[in-house]
Structure formats: structure tokens, C-alpha cells
Amino acid sequence: MVLSISSTCTLEEVAACCNAVRFFQLCVYKRRDITAKLVQRAENNGYKAIVLTGDSPRHGGREADIKNKIIIPELKNVEGLLSTKIVADKGSNLDALANQTRDPSFSWEDIGWLKSITKLPILIKGLLTHEDALKALEVGAAGIIVSNHGGRQLDYCPPTISVLEEVVRAVGGKVPVFLDGGVRQGTDIFKAMALGAQAVLVGRPVLYGLAAKGENGVRRVLEMLKEELELTMALSGCSNVKEITRSHVRTKHDRQLLSLL
Numbered sequence: 001m002v003l004s005i006s007s008t009c010t011l012e013e014v015a016a017c018c019n020a021v022r023f024f025q026l027c028v029y030k031r032r033d034i035t036a037k038l039v040q041r042a043e044n045n046g047y048k049a050i051v052l053t054g055d056s057p058r059h060g061g062r063e064a065d066i067k068n069k070i071i072i073p074e075l076k077n078v079e080g081l082l083s084t085k086i087v088a089d090k091g092s093n094l095d096a097l098a099n100q101t102r103d104p105s106f107s108w109e110d111i112g113w114l115k116s117i118t119k120l121p122i123l124i125k126g127l128l129t130h131e132d133a134l135k136a137l138e139v140g141a142a143g144i145i146v147s148n149h150g151g152r153q154l155d156y157c158p159p160t161i162s163v164l165e166e167v168v169r170a171v172g173g174k175v176p177v178f179l180d181g182g183v184r185q186g187t188d189i190f191k192a193m194a195l196g197a198q199a200v201l202v203g204r205p206v207l208y209g210l211a212a213k214g215e216n217g218v219r220r221v222l223e224m225l226k227e228e229l230e231l232t233m234a235l236s237g238c239s240n241v242k243e244i245t246r247s248h249v250r251t252k253h254d255r256q257l258l259s260l261l
């Protein structure tokens with residue numbers, strides 16, 4: 001699992017009750033000392049990788065949040081480190097907080113700094129192009145998460161499944177490529193794996209499960225995805241995930257090529 005920096009429990013609390021493989025998602029604050037402290041705490045508490053969110057130099061224009069005057073719960077991980085009591089003049093407290101605290105200037109060159117403060121592998125989340133994938137390799141990313149932030153940052157970003165193969169080809173197997181965004185059924189996982197993703201991540205499905213039936217709802221969502229993936233594999237002639245290949249799916253591009261034959 002990937003724990004968000006904005007989680008409502010501290011990373012220590014989650015580590016104490018969850019022995020699954022855990023990664024820690026990081027947005028870089030203007031206060032580098034606080035960012036460094038969080039990375040250190042993740043490392044000390046057995047998190048296995050840092051997932052650096054690369055698509056949020058600024059907070060997206062979330063109109064519903066502005067209209068509803070969203071006020072976010074306390075950010076437990078930065079309690080006592082960073083004041084989250086920010087007055088929002090345009091309605092969204094989340095927007096104001098993100099834009100006031102996060103470092104919008106953080107760029108490719110700064111990944112060297114992040115690497116200098118941790119031994120953990122760094123995965124970069126939020127890439128959608130082969131150019132950025134090559135840059136990520138250049139700066140030493142240990143993995144790439146093809147993501148458009150669940151469509152929450154910028155309208156008209158492409159669906160992640162449509163750009164996955166471009167990234168996979170650019171990476172050429174040098175590091176694992178993961179995908180998130182719109183994974184709702186086992187068939188979505190199967191398609192992503194056929195196009196070269198090592199694994200997928202889910203955001204909203206577990207939140208929906210949580211809202212509907214609490215902890216059991218989350219468990220059920222994960223079980224359903226697993227059952228549906230197994231069924232899709234069985235019906236596609238795959239007895240293990242290694243047998244899911246590129247030839248199991250046909251993209252729009254494939255169809256265009258076939259029509260030329």
C-alpha cells in the first residue's frame with residue numbers, strides 16, 4: 001500500500017498496525033527540513049519506498065472543492081511541524097494549504113537532493129509521456145507510476161491506459177512501470193498488465209468500499225478486483241500473471257495498423 005503524506009493517521013500508527021509492504025507518498029514542502037523529517041520517519045518505520053508525486057507543483061482547479069468550501073481534516077503527519085490552519089479566501093482550504101506549503105519549484109534537479117537524504121528507492125508518480133519517463137530514468141528513479149492523479153489535477157490529461165505503452169517502451173524494462181487511474185474491474189488490471197504495467201494501484205475504489213462498509217468494504221473491493229482478475233486470466237488462457245502478454249489486447253493503434261494490411 002502507498003500511504004499518503006496527507007493521511008488522517010500518522011505514518012507511525014499505520015506502520016504499527018499494518019505489516020503489508022508499505023510505500024510513503026511524498027509531496028515536497030517549501031520547508032525542506034520538514035520534508036526531510038518525513039522521509040526519515042518513513043525510513044525508520046519500515047516503509048520500503050518513497051513515491052514522489054510529480055504532477056502537483058500547484059493544486060488543480062477543483063471547482064467542487066471551492067464551491068463546497070472544503071476544509072480538510074488535520075494533517076497528522078505534520079502535526080507540530082507545519083500549521084495547517086490557513087484561511088482560504090476563495091473557498092477551498094485544501095487549495096490554499098497546498099499552494100502555500102508545497103514547493104512549486106521542485107524539479108528534476110532536486111531529485112538529487114531527495115536521493116541524498118534517503119536510502120529508499122524513489123518512485124515518481126504522475127508521468128504521462130515518454131519524454132518524462134526518460135528524464136525519470138536519467139535522475140535515477142527506481143520506478144514510474146503512470147498517473148494523471150485520478151483526473152483531479154488537469155482536465156484533458158490523457159487517460160493513463162492510453163499512454164501506458166508509450167512509457168513502457170521508453171523505459172525498456174530498466175525499472176518497473178505501474179499505472180493508476182480508472183482501475184475499476186479485474187479487466188482493467190489485465191489490460192494494464194498486457195500493455196506492460198508491472199502492477200496497478202487503485203485510489204477511489206477503496207474509498208468507496210470504506211464509505212459503504214468500512215474496513216470490510218475495503219477488503220471486499222480488493223477481493224473483488226482479485227477475483228475478477230483471476231477470472232479474466234482464466235478466460236484468456238493465462239494461468240499466471242507472467243502469461244499475460246501484449247497479444248492479449250488490441251489497441252486503437254493496433255486496429256489502425258491492421259486496417260492498412
Ligand SMILES: Cc1cc2nc3c(=O)[nH]c(=O)nc-3n(C[C@H](O)[C@H](O)[C@H](O)COP(=O)(O)O)c2cc1C
Nearest residue numbers: 004006053147149150180181182183202203204205
Ligand atoms: C480523495 C483523494 C485524495 C488523493 N490524495 C492524493 C495525494 O495526497 N497525493 C497523491 O499523489 N495522489 C492523491 N490522490 C490521487 C491518487 O493517488 C491516485 O492517483 C488516483 O486516485 C488514482 O485514480 P483512481 O481514483 O481512479 O483509482 C488522491 C485521490 C483521491 C480520490
